[in-house]
Amino acid sequence: MSIRQERLTRETESGSGPLHKALEWNKLTKAPTVGIIGGGQLAQMLYQSAISLGIEAHLFASVTDEAAPKYFHDITRASSEAWTPPEIYHFAQKCDVVTFDHELVSPSIVRELEKRGCLMLPSSSTLELSANKANQRQRLNQLGYNLPPYQICNTVSEVVSFAERYGWPIVIKPSTGGYDGRGVYIVDKEEEIASLFSNLNAHLPFVVEPHLDLDAEGSVLAVRSTTGECVTYPMVRTLQVDGMCREVTSPGDFPQEMVAEARQIAEKLANELEVVGILAVEFFISAGKLLVNELAPRPHNTGHLTIEANTTSQFENHLRAVLGLPLGSTELRVPAAAMVNLISNSNSQNVMPHLPLALSIKEASLHLYSKSPRKNRKIGHVTATAESVDEALELARQTVHHLSGLEIVEP
Amino acid sequence: MSIRQERLTRETESGSGPLHKALEWNKLTKAPTVGIIGGGQLAQMLYQSAISLGIEAHLFASVTDEAAPKYFHDITRASSEAWTPPEIYHFAQKCDVVTFDHELVSPSIVRELEKRGCLMLPSSSTLELSANKANQRQRLNQLGYNLPPYQICNTVSEVVSFAERYGWPIVIKPSTGGYDGRGVYIVDKEEEIASLFSNLNAHLPFVVEPHLDLDAEGSVLAVRSTTGECVTYPMVRTLQVDGMCREVTSPGDFPQEMVAEARQIAEKLANELEVVGILAVEFFISAGKLLVNELAPRPHNTGHLTIEANTTSQFENHLRAVLGLPLGSTELRVPAAAMVNLISNSNSQNVMPHLPLALSIKEASLHLYSKSPRKNRKIGHVTATAESVDEALELARQTVHHLSGLEIVEP
Numbered sequence: 005m006s007i008r009q010e011r012l013t014r015e016t017e018s019g020s021g022p023l024h025k026a027l028e029w030n031k032l033t034k035a036p037t038v039g040i041i042g043g044g045q046l047a048q049m050l051y052q053s054a055i056s057l058g059i060e061a062h063l064f065a066s067v068t069d070e071a072a073p074k075y076f077h078d079i080t081r082a083s084s085e086a087w088t089p090p091e092i093y094h095f096a097q098k099c100d101v102v103t104f105d106h107e108l109v110s111p112s113i114v115r116e117l118e119k120r121g122c123l124m125l126p127s128s129s130t131l132e133l134s135a136n137k138a139n140q141r142q143r144l145n146q147l148g149y150n151l152p153p154y155q156i157c158n159t160v161s162e163v164v165s166f167a168e169r170y171g172w173p174i175v176i177k178p179s180t181g182g183y184d185g186r187g188v189y190i191v192d193k194e195e196e197i198a199s200l201f202s203n204l205n206a207h208l209p210f211v212v213e214p215h216l217d218l219d220a221e222g223s224v225l226a227v228r229s230t231t232g233e234c235v236t237y238p239m240v241r242t243l244q245v246d247g248m249c250r251e252v253t254s255p256g257d258f259p260q261e262m263v264a265e266a267r268q269i270a271e272k273l274a275n276e277l278e279v280v281g282i283l284a285v286e287f288f289i290s291a292g293k294l295l296v297n298e299l300a301p302r303p304h305n306t307g308h309l310t311i312e313a314n315t316t317s318q319f320e321n322h323l324r325a326v327l328g329l330p331l332g333s334t335e336l337r338v339p340a341a342a343m344v345n346l347i348s349n350s351n352s353q354n355v356m357p358h359l360p361l362a363l364s365i366k367e368a369s370l371h372l373y374s375k376s377p378r379k380n381r382k383i384g385h386v387t388a389t390a391e392s393v394d395e396a397l398e399l400a401r402q403t404v405h406h407l408s409g410l411e412i413v414e415p
Numbered sequence: 416m417s418i419r420q421e422r423l424t425r426e427t428e429s430g431s432g433p434l435h436k437a438l439e440w441n442k443l444t445k446a447p448t449v450g451i452i453g454g455g456q457l458a459q460m461l462y463q464s465a466i467s468l469g470i471e472a473h474l475f476a477s478v479t480d481e482a483a484p485k486y487f488h489d490i491t492r493a494s495s496e497a498w499t500p501p502e503i504y505h506f507a508q509k510c511d512v513v514t515f516d517h518e519l520v521s522p523s524i525v526r527e528l529e530k531r532g533c534l535m536l537p538s539s540s541t542l543e544l545s546a547n548k549a550n551q552r553q554r555l556n557q558l559g560y561n562l563p564p565y566q567i568c569n570t571v572s573e574v575v576s577f578a579e580r581y582g583w584p585i586v587i588k589p590s591t592g593g594y595d596g597r598g599v600y601i602v603d604k605e606e607e608i609a610s611l612f613s614n615l616n617a618h619l620p621f622v623v624e625p626h627l628d629l630d631a632e633g634s635v636l637a638v639r640s641t642t643g644e645c646v647t648y649p650m651v652r653t654l655q656v657d658g659m660c661r662e663v664t665s666p667g668d669f670p671q672e673m674v675a676e677a678r679q680i681a682e683k684l685a686n687e688l689e690v691v692g693i694l695a696v697e698f699f700i701s702a703g704k705l706l707v708n709e710l711a712p713r714p715h716n717t718g719h720l721t722i723e724a725n726t727t728s729q730f731e732n733h734l735r736a737v738l739g740l741p742l743g744s745t746e747l748r749v750p751a752a753a754m755v756n757l758i759s760n761s762n763s764q765n766v767m768p769h770l771p772l773a774l775s776i777k778e779a780s781l782h783l784y785s786k787s788p789r790k791n792r793k794i795g796h797v798t799a800t801a802e803s804v805d806e807a808l809e810l811a812r813q814t815v816h817h818l819s820g821l822e823i824v825e826p
Binding site: 031032055057060074075076077312316329330333359360363366370371373374 | 440441442443444445446447459462463466467468469471484485486487488723726727735739740741742743744748749765766767768770771774775777778779780781782783784785795800
């Protein structure tokens with residue numbers, strides 16, 4: 005019997021739902037085990053935090069996962085690309101709580117494991133919401149949040165009439181299958197719509213939006229524990245390129261009232277949706293107003309700079325939340341920080357020869373993901389801390405340029 | 416052929432010594448491998464930094480080592496407590512460079528591996544110096560550093576006449592075998608000397624010192640790369656209890672000229688002794704003057720707070736140094752920080768039930784070492800960052816009190 009099973013017996017017997025389960029710390033005789041499903045960079049950074057907390061961490065990785073499996077001590081490899089409930093159940097049984105590196109796990113598998121008594125956090129209901137963009141939009145709309153204008157479309161003609169109403173170009177987001185720039189299509193001609201429908205009909209319906217003129221984009225991370233404690237991180241500014249997060253700066257340099265409003269929205273959402281762990285809330289700022297763009301219930305690219313810049317990183321707070329521990333301070337402990345993603349510019353990029361020049365930028369903190377390069381794949385990030393956001397951004401950009409081998413500057 | 420062997424062929428053929436060997440980064444096609452000998456908390460924290468740098472790390476651990484083996488992916492376990500050169504050689508061959516978690520490795524084994532072409536950093540000559548307190552004192556004296564009054568004693572009568580000259584009590588430090596409070600004896604009676612000689616005659620000669628009246632104790636970490644680049648960290652203040660480091664605060668709040676002098680001494684020492692990696696220099700401050708007390712050529716307890724408080728941690732800079740990478744900024748990135756060791760108060764202490772109360776101190780960063788408790792064993796540490804040293808120290812102390820279960824305070 006794992007610690008979880010032992011400790012949760014009472015809650016399970018009393019019939020309370022999965023979100024009310026939590027470790028009973030006062031009865032633990034050894035460190036609990038967190039299971040992490042998916043072996044990307046988020047699992048890798050969660051592992052670094054687990055080591056500090058003295059928590060055991062066990063990884064369930066795909067056959068092709070590359071980053072985290074290189075470093076975890078305890079690894080269960082899936083036998084094929086198609087994960088089976090028995091295989092994940094076998095893994096989850098060894099863990100006191102199971103969390104995720106990504107949202108690509110089928111919520112139905114997660115629900116099945118919950119039924120069998122596994123503590124899965126975030127829960128299947130949270131994952132269902134994030135796995136489907138159309139459902140997510142509808143739910144946010146029902147809850148009364150300010151959203152970009154949108155329509156859920158099932159046919160070409162619905163999309164065309166939306167475009168005629170709002171003007172070209174329009175933005176099309178299939179409900180499922182999107183990740184890091186894949187899954188966001190900017191369309192400026194009627195002819196392109198039909199081909200999207202035939203290529204992506206497995207991912208219907210589509211969320212269709214006008215191509216808004218944005219003042220800026222921002223993000224707030226909320227983190228909510230099994231205990232119900234909920235805190236938010238300061239709002240950061242994000243620069244997206246081709247639908248992929250490229251740069252993040254903190255503090256975000258938005259008006260104070262806007263930051264307060266964004267943090268309130270993120271906290272309210274985490275509570276209303278009963279999320280456990282990190283909930284990343286991405287905002288559009290358009291005509292001076294905050295619009296909720298998208299949610300992700302996991303540590304998020306817009307929070308990577310919290311490792312260096314905030315008292316408690318998003319990774320540590322995610323673990324604390326799923327373990328039912330008090331949450332750490334989310335405040336900035338440096339004047340300013342910037343993060344720039346390292347995106348592979350070819351299928352054969354080798355960053356190693358560029359490390360000496362890149363690290364000659366003394367204020368930069370490097371995070372490499374040990375992934376084989378593939379054009380447009382995120383293979384690392386750099387965070388720099390400084391007295392001002394401009395300075396930090398310049399330092400982080402320069403380091404990434406050096407790493408990319410794009411620019412040879414004498415140190 | 417490992418990367419190291421391939422890349423170092425030229426240097427080895429040209430006959431330059433081991434300290435001039437270094438990885439040729441411009442020729443690397445994959446991440447290099449760092450070997451770490453010894454599986455304690457230093458290896459554990461080095462591993463966290465290796466993950467960020469995307470470096471492979473391979474652990475050589477004792478049969479009884481407990482902390483790092485729980486987390487490393489690649490581990491070689493020694494077959495017995497007595498490490499054999501063939502076993503370590505087999506391990507070292509798989510690594511591009513080998514470094515250490517502690518100074519308990521026999522320098523003669525390290526020298527043997529160097530002869531066989533392994534890159535061992537710090538080198539056998541550095542380890543020889545730190546492994547023997549009498550040799551270390553003599554060498555520091557020859558180099559002209561200000562030291563506490565001392566005498567190297569081989570007989571009871573030498574010790575007695577030293578005590579008669581300087582007054583009781585005296586401090587006796589056997590040359591070898593000391594670590595964390597073991598190996599420092601404060602003696603105030605003649606009768607105790609004879610029993611020390613009979614019990615510890617394997618560790619002769621003894622370094623004998625007067626029991627100085629100290630104003631304070633401090634520490635400076637120097638870090639020196641295979642490239643010869645050498646930088647120092649700001650001076651910290653240390654509080655020792657029973658010869659064991661208990662608390663560290665940064666900045667150390669010493670006069671500016673003293674800090675500058677201490678940093679100069681540490682840098683000069685690292686260069687003169689040709690250390691590669693971290694060199695911790697512990698200082699006594701007595702009658703307003705700096706005296707060099709002891710050296711340790713490895714990441715050091717007085718530098719643990721650099722993880723949260725300084726731009727680049729001692730662990731990352733140690734790795735950069737042995738890998739021949741540029742060193743990161745050592746400056747404080749927060750106003751103030753304090754570290755307090757968590758020392759086991761019994762052989763059966765269980766910190767898990769105390770985690771919720773301890774982590775209710777929101778500014779504290781916890782580092783647990785996953786070691787089984789043993790009275791007076793360091794099993795973790797807590798760092799807090801704040802606006803002032805006093806505030807940080809109070810927060811870190813409170814967290815450690817909670818973890819120890821010594822004090823039950825309602826959160």
